[in-house]
Every structure is written in C-alpha cells, then in structure tokens.
Amino acid sequence: MNGLFQAGGPFGVLAAAWKAGKLGRCNAIFISTIITIIGAALQAGSSEVAPPDNRGLLGGLHGVSILIGYGLSTWIGYGLFFIKGTDTQWRVTHAIQIVPALILGCGILFIPESPRWLVENGRTQAANEVLHRIHKDAADPDNNFTQQEFQQIQSPLAFERTLPSSWKSIVTIPHYRKRAWIGMLTMFAGQFTGTLVINNSGPTLYASLGYGDGDTLLLSAGWITEGLFANMLNAFLLDRVGRKWLMTAGLAGCVAALVRECICLALFEGTSNKAGNSAAVFFLYLHLAIYGSCLDGSTYVFASEIWTPHLRAKGFTISVSGLFLGSLIIRVSAPDGFANIGWKFYLVMAIVTFINIFIFAFFSPETKGLPLEEIAVRFGDMVMDSSDVIDGEARSGASQNAGSVEEKA
Template identity: 40%
Template sequence: MFIVARFFAGVGSWGFLAVTPTFTTELAPPALRGFFVGMNGVNIALGYALASYMGMAFYFAKDPALQWRGPLGLALVWPLMMLVVMFFIPESPRWLLLKGKVDKAQEIVYKLHKIKNDPDQEFARGEFYQMQKQAELDRTLDPGWVAMFSKPSYRKRTALAMGFAFIGQSTAVLVINNYGPTLYKALGYGTKDQLALQCGWITVGIIFNFVGASLMDRIGRRPLMIFGVAACCVTLIIEAAMVANFAAAGTNKAGLGVGVAAFYCFLAVYSVGIDVAGVVFYGELFPNHIRAKGVCLSVATIALTDLVYLQATATAFANIGWKFYLVFIIISGLGAILMFLVLPETKGIPIEEMAKIFGDTEDIMVYAEDIHVDHNTHELVVAAHGDKSGEGLTHVATHQGLTPNMEKELAATRIEHA
C-alpha cells in the first residue's frame, strides 16, 4: 500500500515540478522573470523544510504509529489547497495564443502586467503584441519530440538544459538531503541531533534560494550557475577531507563540526546557483511551442540522475565510505569548467527573442525594442528592426493586428521559412 501511494505521490510531485516553471515563465515579465520563476525554488525548499520540521516534531510523539502517520496525514493538506487555488489562477497567455484564444490571452496579459504610471498600458500592449505575432509563427512550427533533437539550435538548447540538470544533481544534493541523518550519524551525532541538524540544513535552502531569486535579474543566470557548481565542488572537497580524517575516530569535535558546516555551506551555494537558477534556466531556454517538452526533459534528467545516485548511495558508503564523495567532486569540478565554456546568458531577454542567442533570428517575428506607443494617437507603433531613423515606423491599427500592408510584408518574409 505504501509503495502504491508513493507511486501516485511521485507522479503528482514530479509532474507539478515540471509544470510550475513552465507556467511561471510564461506569466512573468522579462525584467522580473528570474525572481518570479525563482520563487519556485524558494517554495520547493520551503516544502522540504516543512517536511523536516514535521519529522522532528512527530519524533517526540509517544504513539509509534503517530510518529509516521502524522507527517503523512499533514501531507494531504497541500494538494487539497492546490485544488482550491486552481480555481483562481489564470491560464498561460502564451498557451492560449497557441490555441488561438486571443481575447482571453489579451485579458490576462493586460490584467497582470498593467503598470500604475502607464495609462496607455504601453508595456502590456507591446508585450502582448509580441506574444501574439510570435504565436502565429509558432503554430506553424513542428512541436514534436523529434524536432528537439533534429534541429541544431533546438538540439543545443536541449543539451544545455539536460546537461546542467545532470551536473546540478551530480553535486550530491539529494544524497545529502535523503541520507542526511545517516551522514550526521557518521560524524558522531545522535538521533535527536541528526533531525535537528537536518532541519537547520534545509532552512538554509529557503534563505539562499530567496537570495538567488533576488540576485538573478541583477547579475544574470550564467554567473550564478557557474558559481554554484564550482562552489559545491569546493565544499564537497572539504566534507570529504573531514570525513576521511575525523569521522572514524570521532574524537576531533572541531573537525566533525567543520564537516557539518561544509554541508550547510554546500546547500547555501547550491541554492543560490543551481536550485533557483536552474529552474529559471530550464523554463526560459525553449521556444513557446516546445517549452513544456524541454522542461519535461530537464526534470526527467534530474529524476533519473537522482534515482541512480540514491540507489547506489547506501552500498557505496558501506563499501568505499568517504571516497564516494570523489564521484561528485570530479563531475561537479569538470561540470563547472564545461558550463563556463558553453552556458549562454538569458537575463532580461523576452522569451520570444531567446532564439537570437542560438542563431535563429528568422524565428523572431517582432522585437520588443521596436514596439512603442504613439502618445498622440495612442496606437502601437512598430519599427523595422534595426531602423533608428524613424522612417520605417508603421502604426498598428488595433491592439491585435498590423496594418494590412505590413501584415502582407511580414507574411511574405515568413512564408518560406514557415
């Protein structure tokens, strides 16, 4: 019964983990996308923390059955809350546009992205116009799985997302999380202290996920991601050294304390650079018509990588002890170098324009910088991309369409590619 229950819980939680970054990416404005999507990481850490806190709390329950039934019962609250929330959250406007539901998509964008000191709603109108024109092209493109690996630019995006997902989990984060009490036991701590240290450890994740989400739109994704992987490698080296030299004897309290501190520092740098930045990166990397599949592959890579490591951990620690850390040290060390060489910066780029960093400029229908509002007529004005003279300005007759001549010109330039 427990295994069957875990199957359904796993389907729901991992599916939710794939859906939420996609959804948040498609709702967030470009300049704040890192923060809003990064809040997924903050709340995932919060969920882990609540589970740890409840595990600690029910440890003191006198009834043995309550010790494990209590936390499982509390876990029922959150899915029920989500079912209620579902009635109030909007659909992704980009998904609606791909399905041809223009009016509904426009209503959501105008409502969510309205700016107080922008009476003409210049930002929301321009953003929606770009979304709409891009969706018209995206509907003509192949959204299948084969395209993700057959088209060179899509293949590069897929490799970047899956590669970083693998490297991020190869820092041993889930090994430390799931085997935390066992690892603290190896450092000489009793059951109560093991649970307390685990609670403290996961609390670090909440704080530093928020730090990462707050920094990402200022300093970018790339620096945080590279820093996160490299810093995890350094903390693992320290941890391996402490365990190798002091765990067996258990007499050097300072050395064992440094081992605990290394775990805490590990989660701090992991949260800032991998947990929160990775979630943002997976969501914004792919074009609209294959974003869900791209995020799905990223999350599946995380799950598969965790599965392999977690199945091997108990046997590995029993047979080679601290040397198991060398696997993660080597992969994360080499991964930091690889990420330095290949990771692009995606900060502040509208997701309709993400194709330009992969050389697919023909896939971009309209650039945000070319869209303005004529404050005399209150109409949108679209310039030919790269035209700084102002001679190529074309007024848009409505919020939703181009003038007939410009529509024909754009159609002519896109028809061969489509």
C-alpha cells in the first residue's frame, strides 16, 4: 500500500504543474482538497509571495506543517491501537483526513493568489493589491518595498514571454537542464538519507530490537514529534546559514548517523543487549534530528526557488519527481517491502548519501537572500534589469536580444 502511494506521486505532481499554471496556485490547492475529502470519505465508508530575506523561514514552515500532520497521525494511531476488536481503528484514521482537508479548503479562500501568476495572466491590478496586502508595513508608509517588488515582477514579463518555456526546452537548453538535474538531485538525495525507510519501517525496526507492539508505536510517534521541532530549527537556520552548506552539512551528519546505526544493527539486532539496542534507537533519533534541522524544509525551498517565474510550475514538478524517484528506487530494492531491513541496506544508503555530498557541494549554487529573479544569474540566464523597462514594455534592445535567447543559451 505504501508502494502504491509513492507510485502515484509522479502523476500527482505532473497534474499539479498543469493546475498551478492554468488555474492559479490557490485554485490548484482548492481542487486538491476536494479530491482529498472525497478520497477520505470513500476510505471511511508556495514561496512566491515571500520577501528574499525571509523566504527561507516562510518556505521552511512547509516542513513544520508536514511534521505536524505526521505527528498527529502517529499519535492518533498510537491511541487507537488500544481500541481492539472493532473497526473503529481503521474507520477513524481514514475519516479524520477530512478535517485538515476542510480546514485547508476553507482557509485557501482567504489566502492571496500568487502575484507573479496574476501578472503573468494580465491581472496587474489584482497583483498590486495582493502585494500591498502582504507587504503592508507601518515603517514603510509610502509602500516603497511593494512598488519595488511589483516592478521587479512586472518588468521582465515582456522579455520572459519571448523565452522558451516548454517541457522540451527544459531538456534541451543547458541552464534549464542544469536546474532540472540539481532540483531532482536535491529531492532525491533527501530520500536516500534513509528517512523514508525509518519512517515506514520504524515499528519493524524497533520490534527487531526487542520492543513490544505498543512501545514500537510509541517510539515511532516520538520520532516524528522530534522531527517537528527539528523542522522549526530548519526554518530558522535557512536565512541565516544559507541553503547549500546547511544541506551539505545535513547530508554529512546523516552519513555519520547511518554508519553508527549500521554498526549497532550488525552487533545487537536480534539480541537481548539492552544498551546496544537503546544505542540503535538513539542513532535513529539522531538521524532525524540532523535531517529535520538541515534538510527537510531546505530541500523544498531550494528546489523551488532555483526556477525562474515562467518555468516554476513545470520546474518544481520536475524537482519533486526526484523525491518520488528516490522513494520508488528504495521501495523496489528494499527486501520484503521493508519487512527485513538490515544493516547492509543502511550502509548502501550511507554510501549514496556520501556521494551526493560531493555532487551537491560542487554543482549547486547558494540562493540565500537573493530575489528570485536574481537567482537566474547564478545559472547563466539572460536577465533584464528593471531599468530596461518603460511602462511595462521592454526596450527595443532587450527585445532584439530576446529573439536569439535560445541560441545564446
């Protein structure tokens, strides 16, 4: 069942690219909540509006939100474990999905649409209103920041519309292709740290270390809850440390934790050595502390902000596909569907993560504190400065340059 869930992921993100590009970010989320509510009933019976200096914090809260959901689900599962001899165990866990979906579906009606998407679709007045709403600041009574942000969004549009933006262009144009590889690698590397395996096979792992049924669920719930606080730290660190080296340090830390976990499992799994088994549990918790505080939210923020506005819907879809690719590879290679995970499996993930450290350190740029439009410079894009625009129209020189942009790229 977990394998089927991950297998559906690529189809979901491909559909999300179309919905976000054609219908808008908010409408895409709203439609997805409706689908989730319908699915739950049957079972029972971003970043674009954030200012550069705070984009890491606001985007990093994505990871915090995910861990809140994970945490609630594990504690609900733990509580319902003790209600035996009834179908309440599975009916309640499925039906309760409706509650957060309803909250999201109703809440999204009050969230402003992406100003970039509004400008791209000719709704400049609505975009201006959104920017005034979200950037209103008593210390800036003349709304200078809002005007600057609006100009920075609107100015390059005439130029960007001349740029290639098809799926094919992402494959054929070198700096687009570089983004695709880096984005996919970022999400892929996160999966190969072993977090997915520990999350899905946690009870089995704890059971192999001598813990009973209730204790295995309790340890799994505690593990996820620790991840919530680690993600809060991740959101705090992103705008202070930066993306690239925070994630690189996280990968290195995960390797260290995985190697120590391998040693503990090789020596104590299946034995009655309480100290050794407790050490194995400690390194699982240490692994998540490192992953959650350095990688979890960072990967999503980085894999989104490396894409230029006219490619973000398609590009982020490609980035996230790396997550599902990594998940599927792990699931296919896992012995007996995670039922018999041993130390050798963790050692393989440690080796792959170690290789990813060097790839990431040498080929990924730093994006901390840069406006989204300026990040394009790091990838060799042709970028139009706002001074090259008069009343939203590109100067003739920029238009002439745009004609041969694909060839120059």
